[in-house]
Amino acid sequence: xxxxxxxxxxxxxxxxxxxxxxxxxxxxxxxxxxxxxxxxxxxxxxxxxxxxxxxxxxxxxxxxxxxxxxxxxxxxxxxxxxxxxxxxxxxxxxxxxxxxxxxxxxxxxxxxxxxxxxxxxxxxxxxxxxxxxxxxxxxxxxxxxxxxxxxxxxxxxxxxxxxxxxxxxxxxxxxxxxxxxxxxxxxxxxxxxxxxxxxxxxxxxxxxxxxxxxxxxxxxxxxxxxxxxxxxxxxx
Amino acid sequence: xxxxxxxxxxxxxxxxxxxxxxxxxxxxxxxxxxxxxxxxxxxxxxxxxxxxxxxxxxxxxxxxxxxxxxxxxxxxxxxxxxxxxxxxxxxxxxxxxxxxxxxxxxxxxxxxxxxxxxxxxxxxxxxxxxxxxxxxxxxxxxxxxxxxxxxxxxxxxxxxxxxxxxxxxxxxxxxxxxxxxxxxxxxxxxxxxxxxxxxxxxxxxxxxxxxxxxxxxxxxxxxxxxxxxxxxxxxxxxxxxxxxxxxxxxxxxxxxxxx
Amino acid sequence: xxxxxxxxxxxxxxxxxxxxxxxxxxxxxxxxxxxxxxxxxxxxxxxxxxxxxxxxxxxxxxxxxxxxxxxxxxxxxxxxxxxxxxxxxxxxxxxxxxxxxxxxxxxxxxxxxxxxxxxxxxxxxxxxxxxxxxxxxxxxxxxxxxxxxxxxxxxxxxxxxxxxxxxxxxxxxxxxxxxxxxxxxxxxxxxxxxxxxxxxxxxxxxxxxxxxxxxxxxxxxxxxxxxxxxxxxxxxxxxxx
Numbered sequence: 001x002x003x004x005x006x007x008x009x010x011x012x013x014x015x016x017x018x019x020x021x022x023x024x025x026x027x028x029x030x031x032x033x034x035x036x037x038x039x040x041x042x043x044x045x046x047x048x049x050x051x052x053x054x055x056x057x058x059x060x061x062x063x064x065x066x067x068x069x070x071x072x073x074x075x076x077x078x079x080x081x082x083x084x085x086x087x088x089x090x091x092x093x094x095x096x097x098x099x100x101x102x103x104x105x106x107x108x109x110x111x112x113x114x115x116x117x118x119x120x121x122x123x124x125x126x127x128x129x130x131x132x133x134x135x136x137x138x139x140x141x142x143x144x145x146x147x148x149x150x151x152x153x154x155x156x157x158x159x160x161x162x163x164x165x166x167x168x169x170x171x172x173x174x175x176x177x178x179x180x181x182x183x184x185x186x187x188x189x190x191x192x193x194x195x196x197x198x199x200x201x202x203x204x205x206x207x208x209x210x211x212x213x214x215x216x217x218x219x220x221x222x223x224x225x226x227x228x229x230x231x232x233x234x235x236x
Numbered sequence: 237x238x239x240x241x242x243x244x245x246x247x248x249x250x251x252x253x254x255x256x257x258x259x260x261x262x263x264x265x266x267x268x269x270x271x272x273x274x275x276x277x278x279x280x281x282x283x284x285x286x287x288x289x290x291x292x293x294x295x296x297x298x299x300x301x302x303x304x305x306x307x308x309x310x311x312x313x314x315x316x317x318x319x320x321x322x323x324x325x326x327x328x329x330x331x332x333x334x335x336x337x338x339x340x341x342x343x344x345x346x347x348x349x350x351x352x353x354x355x356x357x358x359x360x361x362x363x364x365x366x367x368x369x370x371x372x373x374x375x376x377x378x379x380x381x382x383x384x385x386x387x388x389x390x391x392x393x394x395x396x397x398x399x400x401x402x403x404x405x406x407x408x409x410x411x412x413x414x415x416x417x418x419x420x421x422x423x424x425x426x427x428x429x430x431x432x433x434x435x436x437x438x439x440x441x442x443x444x445x446x447x448x449x450x451x452x453x454x455x456x457x458x459x460x461x462x463x464x465x466x467x468x469x470x471x472x473x474x475x476x477x478x479x480x481x482x483x484x485x486x487x488x489x490x491x492x493x494x495x
Numbered sequence: 496x497x498x499x500x501x502x503x504x505x506x507x508x509x510x511x512x513x514x515x516x517x518x519x520x521x522x523x524x525x526x527x528x529x530x531x532x533x534x535x536x537x538x539x540x541x542x543x544x545x546x547x548x549x550x551x552x553x554x555x556x557x558x559x560x561x562x563x564x565x566x567x568x569x570x571x572x573x574x575x576x577x578x579x580x581x582x583x584x585x586x587x588x589x590x591x592x593x594x595x596x597x598x599x600x601x602x603x604x605x606x607x608x609x610x611x612x613x614x615x616x617x618x619x620x621x622x623x624x625x626x627x628x629x630x631x632x633x634x635x636x637x638x639x640x641x642x643x644x645x646x647x648x649x650x651x652x653x654x655x656x657x658x659x660x661x662x663x664x665x666x667x668x669x670x671x672x673x674x675x676x677x678x679x680x681x682x683x684x685x686x687x688x689x690x691x692x693x694x695x696x697x698x699x700x701x702x703x704x705x706x707x708x709x710x711x712x713x714x715x716x717x718x719x720x721x722x723x724x725x726x727x728x729x730x731x732x733x734x735x736x
Contacts, residue, residue, distance in 0.1 A: 068713035070674035081699035172568035194311040194377035203575040211566035
């Protein structure tokens, strides 16, 4: 066990000599896909609650498809499927994009987390008490200013508990990245297992790392909730 | 409780405990990774085929046992063997010191050097200088991975690990990989013979202590009885000419034993 | 059948004979999901009972169980259990003198998924049991119902109403998690689609088909869940209807 840790601690945590691996890679995947998914989801969530069907339905289709299929299949499609199509290979830009494993993985993860986040934010926007909006109208706030100053801040705060859940689920989901040759925590665990055959220890360390990350995220979100959600009253 | 009720389970327990001491060989379970034609692969109807499979079946026939082939991922073979999922591993597994620490091996089954596959017009040689900056792929858990990480990675070659050999070839064909490193004959007889592999070529065998070429059947340590049985069977195959027959059927005039 | 599909513009020949294999893979996926659901619901009820129990002996392990499982990714647990389970079982059967018990990927997948989602169902059932007003249990006790009868006739039907949304959610997540079982070697829908795509050099089409099949199963599940919710919510006044 000690030899396992001594030999692999560096790979597990940040690097195996030439590329980013392990914990650092997992965190990078998580942060990048959550950040991009978040940015993308804001305008999409606003479209999702729009009065006009023609704006709503494309977003609804997007979330329906991406929430109804497993992330693993989405990753396989992005990594193995798309790159095999002749149309993609003939376009230099597309070809260069999909050639890189990291791009494919981040694309799949971003689209997936975006679809769940859109639904969460849409639900949060819908749950804003209408009284707040009426008051805003009384003050003359309309259009995009209404969104920017009232609806988005309020919705984001209300969505915090559900969004924290989504971030943790995304952390767990990144463990599937090794199938697209990305060296994350699980890949290093498999390497350690293949070299030393100490299965329980190798995967146990991986599990421990994920547990620490999850608990850290839970703690961080609890602090955020205390800061931003306490206006909703006691007994949360 | 009626005493009569106790006799039946007691008898059953007695039978089981006495039965456990003497090993009655009826079947031989081989663990195998079926992504390695022409050595081990699956048929369209879910059966198994290949040079290694033929040898395994011949050994079973010699020992008058039924062969059972249990499919597994390559890096699950040694844990599976140790756990008792199967009795032996026949999957073109190379004998290395690291593996000898975990399991035991029979005498040589055949020899399999390692080589690198590249595109015909790429001008790439199987050297670190030539491959620097390029991407090379391999199957996870193999000796080729160990070699790549120890020698090629530090030399500036980009490394990519895949779950099985098919995925390596898939990415080699679509251009994600510039080269792939695996068993020389495996590449020769499966990928390079297929229409997908027409534009690719094999390199010379790499001789390096990290990629030995001795391939044998893996068995649990202290399983002396099975080791003796298998070694005797392998010897008998050579003596009776069955080995030469199987070799001829799969590879024609190539000599795999003394490669 | 073929002529009808050709009429509406669907050309099945693109499947090149892999159609039946794909459907078989989908069937395997459904079986794994359904059996894992049963296992995890059973574990969930036990876990919920343990967590609600005042006994530290039951309470603590259950809490450790749910915290650990929900903090570690499914795939890590799956690989861990898959590789270790056979070993433990072998040592167990050897020690007891029983014949060797094989665990194939199908069984391993069900045991693993059942074990993992048992933790999620523990939280679901715990929350829903707590939502049933305590007065109901007390009234049932007054009428002379014993513990089991109380649970079966009073608590359970009312608990199901609260549990249903969360149960449905867990089922959908479990269904999508079965795609990971292909990584430990089970020939489920994903693995079959990959094999077919590899042989016909048409990976994208087969993966899209597999995705479509998953979407179909998810949609049907959503419909069934809505029906179930309507049935279990009979007689309950909703808000501003």
